[in-house]
Amino acid sequence: MEAVFKALADKSRRRLLDVLFGKNGRTLNELCGYLSMSRQAVTKHLLLLERANLITVVWSGREKLHYLNPVPIHQIYDRWISKYDRHRIEALGELKNNLEAKRKPKGARTGGAV
Amino acid sequence: MEAVFKALADKSRRRLLDVLFGKNGRTLNELCGYLSMSRQAVTKHLLLLERANLITVVWSGREKLHYLNPVPIHQIYDRWISKYDRHRIEALGELKNNLEAKRKPKGARTGGAV
DNA sequence: TTGACATGCAACCATACGGTTGCCTATTAT
DNA sequence: ATAATAGGCAACCGTATGGTTGCATGTCAA
Numbered sequence: 001m002e003a004v005f006k007a008l009a010d011k012s013r014r015r016l017l018d019v020l021f022g023k024n025g026r027t028l029n030e031l032c033g034y035l036s037m038s039r040q041a042v043t044k045h046l047l048l049l050e051r052a053n054l055i056t057v058v059w060s061g062r063e064k065l066h067y068l069n070p071v072p073i074h075q076i077y078d079r080w081i082s083k084y085d086r087h088r089i090e091a092l093g094e095l096k097n098n099l100e101a102k103r104k105p106k107g108a109r110t111g112g113a114v
Numbered sequence: 115m116e117a118v119f120k121a122l123a124d125k126s127r128r129r130l131l132d133v134l135f136g137k138n139g140r141t142l143n144e145l146c147g148y149l150s151m152s153r154q155a156v157t158k159h160l161l162l163l164e165r166a167n168l169i170t171v172v173w174s175g176r177e178k179l180h181y182l183n184p185v186p187i188h189q190i191y192d193r194w195i196s197k198y199d200r201h202r203i204e205a206l207g208e209l210k211n212n213l214e215a216k217r218k219p220k221g222a223r224t225g226g227a228v
Numbered sequence: 229t230t231g232a233c234a235t236g237c238a239a240c241c242a243t244a245c246g247g248t249t250g251c252c253t254a255t256t257a258t
Numbered sequence: 259a260t261a262a263t264a265g266g267c268a269a270c271c272g273t274a275t276g277g278t279t280g281c282a283t284g285t286c287a288a
Contacts, residue, residue, distance in 0.1 A: 037247065037248090038248060040248070041246065061255060061264090062255040063263095068198075081188075083135070084131075141234075142235065154279080158276075175234090176233070
């Protein structure tokens with residue numbers, strides 16, 4: 001998971017995924033067309049994505065074809081994001097309630113959250 | 115979105131969110147108990163989370179209370195992750211099909227991965 | 229009032245990261 | 259056979275990042 005989060009943290013890498021999302025199985029050179037940086041830089045990004053298992057590479061002669069693997073992205077959602085989703089409405093209510101509680105002057109400590 | 119992705123990229127920050135998820139409205143000192151690093155380091159992480167709008171801060175006297183805001187996380191899913199989810203099964207099929215296709219063409223120069 | 233407590237501010241440091249350049253290798257087309 | 263094409267490897271560089279320490283400030287309790 002760590003690698004996936006890290007991989008997704010960069011705009012260029014998300015771009016690459018989006019490009020592959022549009023049309024899978026692209027070559028390195030093809031992908032370079034979508035980012036204004038050197039081929040080497042793109043290679044590095046792709047390597048990171050590969051290590052995070054977000055893309056799979058298949059060699060075809062001298063060409064390196066890149067395929068998107070959406071599974072890790074799904075896992076990120078499944079094992080981390082989804083719980084926040086479920087919690088969402090509830091949490092906002094909490095904040096408001098606690099803000100209300102704060103208005104009561106000194107007396108007991110104002111700390112008590114939830 | 116950029117700030118949110120960046121914020122989520124760090125393990126310590128995800129930890130902080132998880133801790134707040136467990137019990138909302140914690141103080142800085144309280145949160146420090148969950149990460150083995152200096153208070154200042156934690157402050158920096160919290161600042162980043164705050165700037166990404168992932169937490170909201172409420173002062174109560176000399177204490178700074180931190181509240182989780184799950185909305186940006188939900189947006190990340192909604193505007194980015196969800197599309198990969200929908201695409202998921204389909205994309206895997208593509209990879210396999212393309213791999214099959216590669217076995218045929220002229221020189222039969224195979225890539226060979228997976 | 230005074231001290232302890234909760235936090236902020238700023239300087240500093242090592243390392244990770246995104247990017248570049250130069251050169252080398254392997255495949256393919258002519 | 260040769261040249262063009264697709265890509266890899268490695269060194270280098272500036273800046274961002276995660277972390278530290280020292281000191282300052284505001285609030286609460288005795």
